[in-house]
Amino acid sequence: MIIEVEKGNETTLQQIRDLAVRCGNRVEVEDGPLFVTAWVIGDTRAFESRAGYFNGLPGVRHAWAVASDYKNIARVVRSEGGRAHIRERRPVEVKGLDGKVRRIGAGKHIFMVGPDSAQELGQVLAIAELAKQIGERFDILDRIILRGGAFKPRTRPTDWRGLGMQGIAMLDAAREETGLPYVTEVMDHNLVPEIAAHADMMQIGTRNAQNFDLHEAVGRAQKPVILKRGFGNEAQEWFYAAEYIANQGNLDIVLCERGMKTLYVKGGYCRFHPDLNVITHVRKQTILPVIFDPSHPAGDHQIVGQNLIASLGYLVDGTMTETLHEESFRDKQLCDAAQALDMDKYSRLVEAVLRFEEHVEPSLRAVSGE
Numbered sequence: 001m002i003i004e005v006e007k008g009n010e011t012t013l014q015q016i017r018d019l020a021v022r023c024g025n026r027v028e029v030e031d032g033p034l035f036v037t038a039w040v041i042g043d044t045r046a047f048e049s050r051a052g053y054f055n056g057l058p059g060v061r062h063a064w065a066v067a068s069d070y071k072n073i074a075r076v077v078r079s080e081g082g083r084a085h086i087r088e089r090r091p092v093e094v095k096g097l098d099g100k101v102r103r104i105g106a107g108k109h110i111f112m113v114g115p116d117s118a119q120e121l122g123q124v125l126a127i128a129e130l131a132k133q134i135g136e137r138f139d140i141l142d143r144i145i146l147r148g149g150a151f152k153p154r155t156r157p158t159d160w161r162g163l164g165m166q167g168i169a170m171l172d173a174a175r176e177e178t179g180l181p182y183v184t185e186v187m188d189h190n191l192v193p194e195i196a197a198h199a200d201m202m203q204i205g206t207r208n209a210q211n212f213d214l215h216e217a218v219g220r221a222q223k224p225v226i227l228k229r230g231f232g233n234e235a236q237e238w239f240y241a242a243e244y245i246a247n248q249g250n251l252d253i254v255l256c257e258r259g260m261k262t263l264y265v266k267g268g269y270c271r272f273h274p275d276l277n278v279i280t281h282v283r284k285q286t287i288l289p290v291i292f293d294p295s296h297p298a299g300d301h302q303i304v305g306q307n308l309i310a311s312l313g314y315l316v317d318g319t320m321t322e323t324l325h326e327e328s329f330r331d332k333q334l335c336d337a338a339q340a341l342d343m344d345k346y347s348r349l350v351e352a353v354l355r356f357e358e359h360v361e362p363s364l365r366a367v368s369g370e
C-alpha cells in the first residue's frame with residue numbers, strides 16, 4: 001500500500017503511522033520534491049479496509065493499493081487504475097560493533113566470509129582476524145561481514161550438525177575481538193528469538209527455503225536476513241517466500257542464489273548449478289539486494305574463485321564465501337571441507353573484485369542500462 005502525501009502534513013503522516021501500527025504494519029517514508037510517499041509494509045489487508053479514513057486525511061493526494069504479485073518486495077507496483085510506479089532498490093544495513101554500517105545493495109560489493117561452521121574457537125578467531133586484516137588492507141572494513149554456521153542442516157542425520165549455541169558463543173567472541181558483524185543460519189522457528197539476540201543477521205538456508213513458520217518467526221524478529229533460494233525453487237517461489245518475511249513488517253531481506261539441482265550436476269563436476277541469470281531477474285523484479293554464494297555450487301575450492309568472479313558480470317550486490325584459516329585444518333573440518341578456500345587466496349579474490357569495480361563495472365553498467 002502506497003500513500004502520497006503533500007509536503008508539510010506531518011499530522012497526517014503520524015495518523016497513517018498510527019493506523020499502520022494498529023493494523024500490525026510499519027511505515028517507511030520516502031521524500032520527494034512535491035510529496036512524500038508512505039509505504040505501508042506487511043500484510044496490509046486490514047489497513048486497506050480503512051481507505052475511507054486515510055483517503056480523507058488532509059494532504060493525502062493519492063493512495064495506491066498495490067496490485068503486483070509481490071506486494072512488499074516488487075520493484076514495479078501498479079495501482080488498480082493501471083498506473084505503474086517503479087520503486088528504488090532498497091539497501092539492507094548491518095552494523096558492526098566497530099560502529100561501521102555495511103550497506104548491502106548500495107552499489108559496492110559486500111564481502112561475507114568465514115567458515116562453513118564454527119568448529120573451534122581458534123579457527124573462528126583466526127578467520128575473523130584475517131577477514132579484518134583484509135578489510136584494513138584494502139580500506140573496505142565497512143564492506144566485510146563474518147559468516148559461520150552453528151546450527152547445521154545436514155542431508156544425512158548421522159553427520160555432525162554443528163555446535164549450536166556453543167558455536168554462537170564463538171561467533172560472539174569473534175565479533176567482540178574484531179568488531180565485525182556476523183551472519184549465522186537459523187533452522188528452528190522456536191530458536192529465532194534466542195539466536196536473534198546474538199546474531200547481527202540471520203540466514204535461512206536452502207533446505208528451509210519454504211519453511212514458512214521459520215520465515216514468519218524471522219520476520220517478527222526484525223533483524224536483517226539472508227534468504228537462500230531453495231535448490232529446486234523457481235524464482236517466483238523464492239519471491240513469495242521472501243513475502244512471508246516481509247509480511248511481518250521486515251523488509252531487511254537479502255536474497256542469495258546458491259545453485260540449483262540440475263542435470264549438469266549428474267556428471268559430478270560440480271555440486272549445484274549456479275543460476276547467474278537470476279541475479280539480474282531479482283534486480284528487475286524486486287527492491288531487495290541480491291548476493292551470490294560461490295562455494296556451495298562449487299563443492300571444490302578450485303572452482304570457488306571462478307564462480308565468484310563470474311557473478312560480478314551480473315552486477316551482484318555481494319558474495320558469501322566459505323573459507324579456511326590454514327590448509328592443515330581441511331582434514332579436521334567436519335562440514336564442507338572440500339570447498340573451503342584459504343584466506344590468502346580469498347584476499348586475492350577481494351583484490352580482483354575491487355579492480356573489477358573500478359575498471360570494468362562502469363562499462364558494464366552502461367551496456368546493461370543500469
Ligand code: PEP
Binds near residue numbers: 153296
Ligand atoms: C551454508 O551456508 O553453509 C549452507 C548450509 O548453505 P545452503 O543452505 O545454501 O546449502
Ligand code: MN
Binds near residue numbers: 116322335336
Ligand atoms: Mn556450507
